[in-house]
Amino acid sequence: MNTPLSWIKAYVPDLDCSADEYMDRMTLTGTKVEGYQKLDDGLDKIVVGKIIKIEKHPDADKLVVCQVQIDTEGTVIQIVTGAPNVYEGAIVPVVLDGGRVACDHSGNRIPGGTKIKKGKLRGVESFGMMCSIQELGSNTDMYPDACADGIYIFNDNKEYCNAELGSDVPELLGLRDVNFEYEITSNRVDCFSVIGIAREAAATFGKTFCPPKVTVTGNNEKASDYVNVEVIDKDLCPRYIARVVKNIRLAPSPEWLQRRLAACGIRPINNIVDITNYVMEEYAQPMHAFDLDTIAGRKIVVRRAKDGEIFTTLDGQDRVMDSDVLMICDADKPVGIAGIMGGENSKITDNVSTMLFEAACFDGTNIRLSGKRLGMRTDAQAKFEKGLDPENAMEAINRACQLIEELDAGDVVGGCVDVYSKKREPKIVKYDADRINRLLGTDIDEDTMVSYFEMADLKTDKEKKEVTVPTWRQDVELLADLAEEVARFYGYENIPSTLPTGEAMTGGLSYKLRVEQIASNTAEYLGFSEASTYSFESPKVFDKLLIGEKDKLRDTVVISNPLGEDYSIMRTSSLNGMLTSLSTNYNRRNKNVRLYEMANIYIPKQIPVTELPDERRQLTMGMYGACDFYDMKGAVEAVLHKCSLKTDIVFDSHSERPYLHPGRQADIIYKDTVIGYLGEVHPEVCDNYLIKEKTYVAVLDMEYIVGYSDFEAVKYEGIPKYPAVTRDISLVMDKNIQAGQIENVIKKYGGKLLEKCELFDVYEGDRLESGKKSLAYSIRFRHAEKTLEDKEVNEVMQKIIDRLAGLGAMLRK
């Protein structure tokens, strides 16, 4: 919301502060000022002048030499200009030597303006410059009578043409003003109006608030003789006021009114439209004007629309209504969508003679939802949505009629038709000074608090310890609300700064978060950098990942109002995010990329979703570049190890995940639970993600890992005193025998003496028969209480070798 300071000052005449001071203090009492524009920024030494004489420039066809009188004493200066619209006798703004105009040579406003110095134009001296409206820092929207591409000539303007020569032009044009931009919070509906802000300004600066004196105007006729109002759906329309103006005399509004509207970003149109808009800004009460001669039966009916009813709004568009939209109708037909937009059939035209003025109060939620369904967003709607004060409507419509008389825009008919079904009464709220101090941590005495209440127009009864809350302050309901009134006028900055007292608390991370932190840190040690991807994605990712039509992963939590299909389902797999990020890196030529993400997947408990899904935190690791399957497997093992899952981790190749290479994938199994998987990404999936390198991923379900982790189980084992015996064996076997099978045999038959079994060589090649491979292990034995003898080791080794032979793995000769 934008409001010029002059408008505020009209109602707080004693207000005297700099723009910065106003901004700071209003902000600190809760009316946040986002910024301001000084309308006279960059304007200096600009006075009213009169062109006495014009001569041709001796050396330039497009220039003329003007003699301009710049004061009442008769001082005349010479100014050379190229402007086409000057003439002898013209009253013009003149910037003197050393003065400033607001814009640069290309017409753009620049902070501080541009300095104008005397000089010679084609050899003829010029002692200043005559200004256009742009050079005065404004535009023809604000000053419609100004020449769009020439000097601003005042002669045709009855307010400026008699200005004293030499007087200050910014002052004359009302440019000694500041336009403030506010951010109003949704609870302060009253502050979406000039009156509301002025009331806050008066309270903030401790000045008297003088709102406009509204007098009820009108002739001795009765509005009720002109129009009849029936409100059928009272729940959606607590109040409807109609007044009538006849003998409408459309004309431009006076300069001051046009300028105030323009400052708020509203284009002046004619007196009637301008008055409606002006009062909407001033009182935050939207009003609508109907041509009464188009209202059938001279009757207004407020009712819900019929489903499918088509209505043409005043912008010429046909719109389809439904039965939740409130309509303003006449005896036969709808004439407007309540609170949103009037109808084509009843709009004010240049030929209007009698006008029906509507000031109503509608249900904010209904207006908001109707507007959304209809895809409409008007200024009036924005005001109604917030839930207006019905008490304000009468004041506003009377103000509008008063302005109509003042501006001589028509003859106001006496009285009004007021259908007010549910009168809003002021609320009574109890206060308790001690309780307020206890909430704020302050020691403010009751009288001071009462003075703050009074400043905010909350009438206080000290006997009863209660305040009467005016109808416009819908936000004040409880003691806590009164505490805020006290706090903001006392000044948030004056409230002490303390630390909470009471029971000391230990705090910290939950166990789950600690395990997740260990896993994340380990991934980082292993060279994986942390990625962050969206929780929602496109249902098309399942096809990209080659996931089957019937796969359970396709059962997802679906967003009913997504930003688009690409963000429409909550992910059930973290792979797409990872592969998309790897793809981004790959396509930006980044080499050897390793990423991890610690984030949730969302598994629905049922379809359709009726309760919250299972949110499972996944550690997802992905990489391409100088690495292979075993690098990823080692990374997985390191993470699990750090999370205390050390032994009995099984890598099961029967995983059959469609997005992974069929021969290079494994489920990760711990205590019979699949806690994750890893593998080389299927080349077709890589193609789908435009990654042209082998890519590896691993996904660990942290919910399981946190559950299985047990750091308490870690206990010290004595460091052995007796030496170990190490035997190396090299085995030849069919390729399809897995190392895991060999290791299981070694572990099983190595028994208690076995300390460690480590693979140190894998060979497939010319030196072996085709279809064979060789694995070499270093096996270490140790006895806790004595030095092992060869004989004992030989016995165990023989058992192992025999069993391995049974499996088809023979000692390599």
Place this chain on the structure above:
Amino acid sequence: MKDKLNKIVEDAISKIENSDNLSALNDIKVFYLGKKGELTSVLKSMKDVEASERPVIGQMVNNARNTIEEMLETRKKAFEKKVREEKLKAETIDVTLPGRKPHMGHKHPNSIALDDVERIFIGMGYEVVEGPEVEYDYYNFEALNIPANHPAKDEQDTFYINNDIVLRTQTSSVQVHVMEKKQLPIRMIAPGRVFRSDEVDATHSPSFNQIEGLVIDKNITFADLKGTLAEFAKRMFGETTKVRFRPHHFPFTEPSAEMDVSCFKCGGSGCRFCKGEGWIEILGCGMVHPRVLEMRDIDSEEYQGFAFGMGLERIALLKYEIDDMRLLYENDIRFLEQF
């Protein structure tokens, strides 16, 4: 005999001094001290000496041997030192060649900022808790004093799953879960993802992170809120950071405020970074609304509390002067490796 010995010693010293390598030195040793060496031959000629003079001559021979041995040893050490020095010199490397770094991963800037925030509040006795990201409408709105059809629901541009379930728009929903457990007092922060239907651009993302804070105890005041958050700001943004509280409105707190911190770039004098204001808006806060407490059956006469909420991305973007939010979700390794 004595002269002969002196001559031998003199010759030996001269040869030792003139020797220029270890093997020459060894030859000298053999020549004088070896089995067939000069001194040995002197000793062998002892048999020609008077018996009474033998001890004296013997002593002299020993002295000569010791002198030569010492000289040899000194010379040897000098040679060894020289050899080592030469070796070391030859081993000189270019220390400006790059180091061989183990490839370490990097934390996401959001996580670094979150770790900072968590560390500060854990130090003040806060517990870090989590809540669901897909949430019941009730927890996200109604229980926070945002009734059905409240405009705030539209302001927050909620993603709906169905009428009852939403993607949470604020971590404030975790407040409700924690209060529901009825374990008072409460001091907690709740970080996590939240979702709002904003189109992606340099300053908006439909998914981002917030950190919620909640303190409930018997005598918690607005002054405590100010003190706690001022302390947080100092630890987070530097000891000289000033804070400013402005009245604001949130449905679930009353009184409510927004907190600005003095611009950490210009210190408050106004610069391009803080758009000339000297202040940077960092979080929203306030005293827990009595209705919010009462909905959880917490007696608002006995217990009071404060709550606050901040955007994690905002802090990360400010802290690292990142000018485009989209960078946080692209995961370009050249971006991530800067942190």
